[in-house]
Amino acid sequence: MGASQTHSEYQYLADKTGFSLEQIKNLHKRFQQLSGNEDTISKENLDSIPALANNPIRKQIIDAFFDKRNQHQEEVGSFEEIGFEQFLMVMSHFRPPTLKTTEEEKEALRKEKLRFLFNMHDTDNDGVITLEEYRKVVEELLSKSGAIGQEAAKAIADAAMLEVASTNVPHMAPDDFYEGITFEHFEQILKGLEMESRMHIRFLDVDTTTMRCGKSTS
Amino acid sequence: MAVLLRPPRRSCSRIAALLVRSACVLFLVFFVCAASAARRDAVEGNNDTSHHPHLTNSTAHHKKPFPVLSFNYDHVRKPFEISLWILLALLMKLGFHIIPTVSTVVPESCLLIFVGLLVGGIIKAIGEEAPILDSKLFFLYLLPPIILDAGYFLPIRAFTENMGTILVFAVVGTLWNAFFIGGMMYGVCQIEGAKLADVDLLSCLLFGSIISAVDPVAVLAVFEEIHINELLHILVFGESLLNDAVTVVLYHLFKEFSQAGTVTVVDAVLGVVCFLVVSLGGVLVGAIYGLLGAFTSRFTSHTRVIEPLFVFLYSYMAYLSAEVFHLSGIMSLIACGVMMRPYVEANISHKSYTTIKYFLKMWSSVSETLIFIFLGVSTVAGPHAWNWTFVVSTVVLCLVSRVLGVIGLTFIINKFRIVKLTKKDQFIVAYGGLRGAIAFSLGFLLTNSEMKQLFLTAIITVIFFTVFVQGMTIRPLVELLAVKRKKENKGSINEEIHTQFLDHLLTGIECICGHYGHHHWKDKLNRFNKAYVKKWLIAGERSTEPQLISFYNKMEMKQAMMLVESGSAAKLPTIVSSVSMQNIQPRGPARRRAIPSISKSREEEIRKILRNNLQKTRQRLRSYSRHDLMIDPFEDLSEVRFRKQRVEMERRMSHYLTVPANRQETQQVRKVCFEPEHQVYTYDDSDSTRGPRSSPPDAVSLLSESPQRPSRRGDGELRAKDEQEELKLSRCLSDPGPKKEEEGDG
Numbered sequence: 001m002g003a004s005q006t007h008s009e010y011q012y013l014a015d016k017t018g019f020s021l022e023q024i025k026n027l028h029k030r031f032q033q034l035s036g037n038e039d040t041i042s043k044e045n046l047d048s049i050p051a052l053a054n055n056p057i058r059k060q061i062i063d064a065f066f067d068k069r070n071q072h073q074e075e076v077g078s079f080e081e082i083g084f085e086q087f088l089m090v091m092s093h094f095r096p097p098t099l100k101t102t103e104e105e106k107e108a109l110r111k112e113k114l115r116f117l118f119n120m121h122d123t124d125n126d127g128v129i130t131l132e133e134y135r136k137v138v139e140e141l142l143s144k145s146g147a148i149g150q151e152a153a154k155a156i157a158d159a160a161m162l163e164v165a166s167t168n169v170p171h172m173a174p175d176d177f178y179e180g181i182t183f184e185h186f187e188q189i190l191k192g193l194e195m196e197s198r199m200h201i202r203f204l205d206v207d208t209t210t211m212r213c214g215k216s217t218s
Numbered sequence: 219m220a221v222l223l224r225p226p227r228r229s230c231s232r233i234a235a236l237l238v239r240s241a242c243v244l245f246l247v248f249f250v251c252a253a254s255a256a257r258r259d260a261v262e263g264n265n266d267t268s269h270h271p272h273l274t275n276s277t278a279h280h281k282k283p284f285p286v287l288s289f290n291y292d293h294v295r296k297p298f299e300i301s302l303w304i305l306l307a308l309l310m311k312l313g314f315h316i317i318p319t320v321s322t323v324v325p326e327s328c329l330l331i332f333v334g335l336l337v338g339g340i341i342k343a344i345g346e347e348a349p350i351l352d353s354k355l356f357f358l359y360l361l362p363p364i365i366l367d368a369g370y371f372l373p374i375r376a377f378t379e380n381m382g383t384i385l386v387f388a389v390v391g392t393l394w395n396a397f398f399i400g401g402m403m404y405g406v407c408q409i410e411g412a413k414l415a416d417v418d419l420l421s422c423l424l425f426g427s428i429i430s431a432v433d434p435v436a437v438l439a440v441f442e443e444i445h446i447n448e449l450l451h452i453l454v455f456g457e458s459l460l461n462d463a464v465t466v467v468l469y470h471l472f473k474e475f476s477q478a479g480t481v482t483v484v485d486a487v488l489g490v491v492c493f494l495v496v497s498l499g500g501v502l503v504g505a506i507y508g509l510l511g512a513f514t515s516r517f518t519s520h521t522r523v524i525e526p527l528f529v530f531l532y533s534y535m536a537y538l539s540a541e542v543f544h545l546s547g548i549m550s551l552i553a554c555g556v557m558m559r560p561y562v563e564a565n566i567s568h569k570s571y572t573t574i575k576y577f578l579k580m581w582s583s584v585s586e587t588l589i590f591i592f593l594g595v596s597t598v599a600g601p602h603a604w605n606w607t608f609v610v611s612t613v614v615l616c617l618v619s620r621v622l623g624v625i626g627l628t629f630i631i632n633k634f635r636i637v638k639l640t641k642k643d644q645f646i647v648a649y650g651g652l653r654g655a656i657a658f659s660l661g662f663l664l665t666n667s668e669m670k671q672l673f674l675t676a677i678i679t680v681i682f683f684t685v686f687v688q689g690m691t692i693r694p695l696v697e698l699l700a701v702k703r704k705k706e707n708k709g710s711i712n713e714e715i716h717t718q719f720l721d722h723l724l725t726g727i728e729c730i731c732g733h734y735g736h737h738h739w740k741d742k743l744n745r746f747n748k749a750y751v752k753k754w755l756i757a758g759e760r761s762t763e764p765q766l767i768s769f770y771n772k773m774e775m776k777q778a779m780m781l782v783e784s785g786s787a788a789k790l791p792t793i794v795s796s797v798s799m800q801n802i803q804p805r806g807p808a809r810r811r812a813i814p815s816i817s818k819s820r821e822e823e824i825r826k827i828l829r830n831n832l833q834k835t836r837q838r839l840r841s842y843s844r845h846d847l848m849i850d851p852f853e854d855l856s857e858v859r860f861r862k863q864r865v866e867m868e869r870r871m872s873h874y875l876t877v878p879a880n881r882q883e884t885q886q887v888r889k890v891c892f893e894p895e896h897q898v899y900t901y902d903d904s905d906s907t908r909g910p911r912s913s914p915p916d917a918v919s920l921l922s923e924s925p926q927r928p929s930r931r932g933d934g935e936l937r938a939k940d941e942q943e944e945l946k947l948s949r950c951l952s953d954p955g956p957k958k959e960e961e962g963d964g
Contacts, residue, residue: 033732034730049729052726052729054745056722057719061723091727094724098638099640117716138715141766155770156767163712189710189712193716193717198720199724201724201727202735203731204733
């Protein structure tokens with residue numbers, strides 16, 4: 001790839017995702033490292049990062065990268081492999097707001113991040129998080145805790161679901177059935193967490209690949 | 219007295235407040251007179267005995283009548299006076315809250331200083347010597363409870379996330395303040411005609427270092443009433459706590475230098491080293507005591523009564539030990555509290571936790587009140603040397619240096635922060651830099667000289683200015699600027715789940731990105747904590763309990779307690795909701811549970827039996843011993859599993875009544891379940907399966923122990939209380955047992 005071509009590509013990506021050129025350069029280096037200098041990465045590439053092994057929700061995180069819904073292109077399903085553009089698109093969900101972000105932009109940012117979380121929970125893409133799916137989430141969270149985790153997970157998920165239902169639809173007749181958590185209810189219940197200020201990581205402008213951590217096996 | 223009966227209710231409170239106030243004044247006058255009278259008596263008594271020893275001998279045979287009533291004030295003098303002072307302070311505090319309008323406009327600290335001024339004035343008018351805020355009293359007895367209260371309940375997450383910012387403000391900000399004020403004051407002192415020529419540079423710097431530190435007591439007192447958002451609160455408050463190390467070092471440094479007269483480079487370097495030693499040493503001492511405290515609490519399961527004492531004593535020892543070596547006592551206290559808390563809370567009983575919380579709040583409240591009152595009294599009492607130039611320029615310079623410092627530092631800090639500080643935030647941080655009693659006490663510790671009085675006057679003026687002017691205006695300013703307020707923390711389990719989820723998610727993304735970030739280190743620390751530390755410091759199986767489960771257990775217990783306590787009367791602070799597990803569980807054929815309707819007499823029988831069972835559970839615990847707390851079901855966390863099962867059982871009992879007509883047993887309580895009130899299904903033999911019809915509420919509720927429940931039939935608007943109970947009770951989690959059985963019988 002010629003330098004100018006890369007630069008214009010980077011510029012296009014910067015415009016699309018909001019990262020700076022420096023950050024994109026660094027992320028590209030990391031991408032090359034993970035993919036073994038290929039153009040795409042597969043789930044196995046991400047799976048083999050050693051530091052991720054201790055993470056209880058590893059599978060969900062990796063799946064999120066390959067989820068088409070996170071590409072903002074109204075498609076559903078999942079990829080087998082993703083290229084750098086898709087990688088960046090997913091990463092862009094973790095950008096922090098800047099001083100110049102207006103209130104409306106902050107709202108939009110929060111919605112976007114909440115949508116990402118929602119997609120992670122709603123694995124069958126029916127627009128609601130059912131009790132089963134929520135139970136699975138809590139189980140995964142407690143998966144590193146052995147037997148205590150499994151018993152309590154169900155109780156916790158049930159209690160949480162009850163809380164969502166009673167907050168959003170306080171008066172249900174005994175016959176009504178609460179299908180699941182819709183995106184609006186999800187937003188409502190997590191209003192207090194201020195996602196736009198919490199769900200972000202620091203994207204460094206310095207070269208990150210010189211720090212040898214979590215490198216893939218290649 | 220008859221006057222009291224006639225006026226209408228709304229002026230009753232005013233009269234009560236007035237009465238309280240006059241009672242206080244009377245108290246005070248009485249005590250002052252008594253004190254002076256006693257002192258005079260004591261003096262005279264001494265004179266008598268020393269001058270007339272022979273006389274008493276010769277009159278030894280003269281028999282006095284047996285004294286029925288005698289007056290001996292000396293004996294109890296000291297504790298009497300102390301108690302009276304504290305009582306006065308608390309009565310004042312009570313009085314303020316009875317008068318509603320005043321306490322919303324003026325912060326409590328201002329009112330208390332004002333009362334102190336009043337009291338000081340009275341004492342001086344009587345001609346007595348007023349007690350001054352003695353530095354020893356302040357630093358050893360009045361300050362530690364406030365700091366411990368603050369440190370023990372410090373919001374760790376917010377604190378560590380903003381640690382960098384807080385440290386920059388505390389260290390760099392205080393240094394900047396001290397040198398700027400000291401330097402400029404020296405410049406001011408050089409002005410002709412100010413009569414301040416004898417104040418040299420080092421003294422000015424000493425003065426600067428005393429006045430520069432933001433005071434935690436004042437900040438707490440004012441900020442607690444305005445409820446701003448957590449970020450700003452932790453920034454200002456954290457800064458006021460952490461700048462103690464800087465203040466201590468600077469103060470001792472300049473004090474030494476101003477006696478020596480000259481400064482060398484070596485001294486400056488030593489100063490920096492001293493700062494590191496003081497702060498890190500303080501933290502280390504605190505951490506050691508904290509770990510000791512946590513370790514001790516692991517073994518207290520048999521002596522629950524003294525658990526709170528361990529927390530208090532270890533913390534106080536940490537403070538005193540740090541003070542022995544001239545390390546930062548405040549930082550030691552904070553480190554001790556922070557270190558101890560997670561482990562101690564996992565080990566101690568619920569009652570001990572409540573005790574600790576309330577004792578800390580109580581002591582810190584009393585301390586704060588006393589500090590402010592004494593500040594007022596000392597103002598009236600102490601010798602003053604008022605110098606217009608000095609005082610005014612001090613006040614102005616304090617403000618200016620604070621504003622400049624905050625703006626400059628924020629500019630630098632924002633380059634490193636992800637969530638930047640806005641102009642509004644900067645303003646509140648600058649405006650919240652209040653000075654308080656620590657500055658006064660440090661000034662008081664100076665050696666007696668002309669300058670000391672000058673300094674003290676200026677310090678008091680600055681304190682008054684910040685507390686009165688800034689304290690009173692900060693509330694309307696906060697509202698004017700529409701600063702974000704503290705959000706209500708309702709302890710939502712969804713938020714907890716997602717907080718944990720986010721933590722793991724962000725750690726994972728950082729891993730994928732390939733750099734060690736904030737989350738990576740936090741995760742590593744958590745894993746280290748779980749793998750090694752918790753095993754040593756937490757008793758029993760709670761050491762392996764993940765945080766989500768502890769949170770959930772805590773919530774459950776809270777709600778179970780509310781449930782049992784509420785019984786019939788109390789208001790449950792949750793929203794009214796008719797949602798129950800029925801609405802959430804996925805529907806399946808098993809849900810077509812139908813019960814035969816029960817006869818009224820049968821219902822009564824069952825109700826009676828269940829009530830007896832519940833009462834038996836409670837009555838069993840009535841044996842009393844002075845040194846033992848009775849094993850309350852909701853007290854001992856180590857028995858939580860057993861108790862939880864019991865509570866769950868009782869919940870289940872109150873929910874599902876599926877006793878078919880032909881079943882006779884009543885004792886096997888587990889098989890008896892009650893339908894929630896509005897969900898009783900009647901079952902027609904003619905109908906084969908579906909169509910559960912709601913019948914008018916006819917079920918039994920376990921908690922209907924209160925006799926005043928009217929009939930439940932046809933009660934369209936279900937009482938909020940019942941619904942709330944239903945909501946709580948309906949945490950009937952996955953209980954397929956009885957249903958399946960009844961299904962076969964039905």
